[in-house]
Each structure stands twice: as C-alpha cells, then as structure tokens.
Amino acid sequence: MPGVSRSIAAMAIGFVLLVTGTAQAEEDRGESTASLKGTFRFSTVKTCTDAVIGVTTHFYFNGTIVYDGNGSAxxxxxxxxxxxxxxxxxxxxxxxxxxxxxxxxxxxxxxxFIASDHSYTVSGVRVIGQIDAQGSVVMLSGPVPPEKETITISGGGVSQHICGASGTAVRIH
Incomplete structure (x- = not known):
C-alpha cells in the first residue's frame, strides 16, 4: 500500500499545482487599460542611490496623471x-x-521624465500600481527588486540610480 499512498499524494500535489497554475493564468489573462482612466492627483516619496558613488537622495513629488484608458498617460x-x-x-x-x-x-x-526647463531627462522609470475596484484610488510603488534609472544632463553628464518609491493617487476627474 505504500505505493498507492505515494500515487495518491502525487496526484493531490499535481491537482493543487494545476489549480494554482490555472488561477495564476486567470490573473494574468485579459490585460485591459480601460479600467484606468481619468485624472488622478498623486503624492510620492522616492529614495535613490547613485549606482557608482553611493550618494543617497530623497525626493518628494506632488502632481497629476491623466490616464486615457488606452494605455497612455x-x-x-x-x-x-x-x-x-x-x-x-x-x-x-x-x-x-x-x-x-x-x-x-x-x-x-x-x-x-523631462525637466520642465529641459536641463535633464530621467529614463528607465518604471512604477508598479494597484487600482481599487471602483477605479478611484491607486497605490504606487517602485519595482522590487529596484531597477536602474538613467539621468542624462543636457550639458553632457550621465548617471545611474537605484530607486525605491511609494505613493498614492486619487481620482479627481
């Protein structure tokens, strides 16, 4: 009977993995941008460390994001x-x-991101978010593990930073 018990255990584990895989596939299926549409006011805190010299800086942002419902903002x-x-x-x-x-x-x-005075650009900026079921509140965070962002100064300097961020956005229109 030990062989039968092992077979039953293997089938049970296989079933659990199948169900888990199906649930994950359901979660990842059906990307849609329509659920994120409107004007949101946000506040974000971001900490970055220069990838070469190790200097840490802190940023505090307030602003507006307009999501068009079609994948652009x-x-x-x-x-x-x-x-x-x-x-x-x-x-x-x-x-x-x-x-x-x-x-x-x-x-x-x-x-x-481009400075309003065009003195620099920041590329490689990626944010992970979660929108609530009503589509009115968004939680924002930097990716984990963090990814490098590149700052290019219009006069010719380039630096890379590793950043973490956290913020909230609320629909205003």
Missing part, C-alpha cells in the same frame, strides 16, 4: 530633492507614460 509633477548636507532643490517635470492593466487591477507604467 500624461504626468506633470513638482518636487523637492533633498541632498546630503540638508540642501534642497525644487523642480518640475513632465512625462509621457505607457501603462498596462491586468484584470486584477495591478498595472505597470513606464516612461521618460
């Missing part, structure tokens, strides 16, 4: 950068984003 934001030594600097940025929403409300948005 426009972002405008104002921010404060806190540098080592208690130095701060304010800035404004715009971004053209793309996004993909899964049927469970999880989404990924990515794009390149």
């Amino acid at each position: 426009k972002l405008t934001q104002q921010g404060t950068l806190i540098l080592p030594g208690s130095t701060s600097q304010s800035f404004e940025e715009i971004a053209e984003l793309t996004y993909h929403v899964k049927s469970n409300g999880r989404f990924v948005q990515e794009g390149t």
Whole structure:
C-alpha cells in the first residue's frame, strides 16, 4: 500500500499545482487599460542611490496623471530633492507614460521624465500600481527588486540610480 499512498499524494500535489497554475493564468489573462482612466492627483516619496558613488537622495513629488484608458498617460509633477548636507532643490517635470492593466487591477507604467526647463531627462522609470475596484484610488510603488534609472544632463553628464518609491493617487476627474 505504500505505493498507492505515494500515487495518491502525487496526484493531490499535481491537482493543487494545476489549480494554482490555472488561477495564476486567470490573473494574468485579459490585460485591459480601460479600467484606468481619468485624472488622478498623486503624492510620492522616492529614495535613490547613485549606482557608482553611493550618494543617497530623497525626493518628494506632488502632481497629476491623466490616464486615457488606452494605455497612455500624461504626468506633470513638482518636487523637492533633498541632498546630503540638508540642501534642497525644487523642480518640475513632465512625462509621457505607457501603462498596462491586468484584470486584477495591478498595472505597470513606464516612461521618460523631462525637466520642465529641459536641463535633464530621467529614463528607465518604471512604477508598479494597484487600482481599487471602483477605479478611484491607486497605490504606487517602485519595482522590487529596484531597477536602474538613467539621468542624462543636457550639458553632457550621465548617471545611474537605484530607486525605491511609494505613493498614492486619487481620482479627481
């Protein structure tokens, strides 16, 4: 009978894996951007470390994202950068984003950010989000593990940063 018990256990494990795989496939199926549409006001905190010299900076953002329901979004934001030594600097940025929403409300948005004075661009920016069932609140976070973002200064410098972020957006229109 030990062989029968092993067979039953193997079948049970196989069934559990099959059900789990089916549930995962259901979750990943049916990407739609229509569930994320409208104007959202957001607030985000972001911490970045220079990939070469290791200096850490903190960012605080407030802004607006307009999702078109078709996978494109426009972002405008104002921010404060806190540098080592208690130095701060304010800035404004715009971004053209793309996004993909899964049927469970999880989404990924990515794009390149441009300083309003065109002094720099930040590329490789990727954010993971979750929209609530009513489509009115969005939780935002940086990807885990973090990915490198590239900052290109219009005068010719390039640096890479590893960043983490967290924020919330609320529908206003």
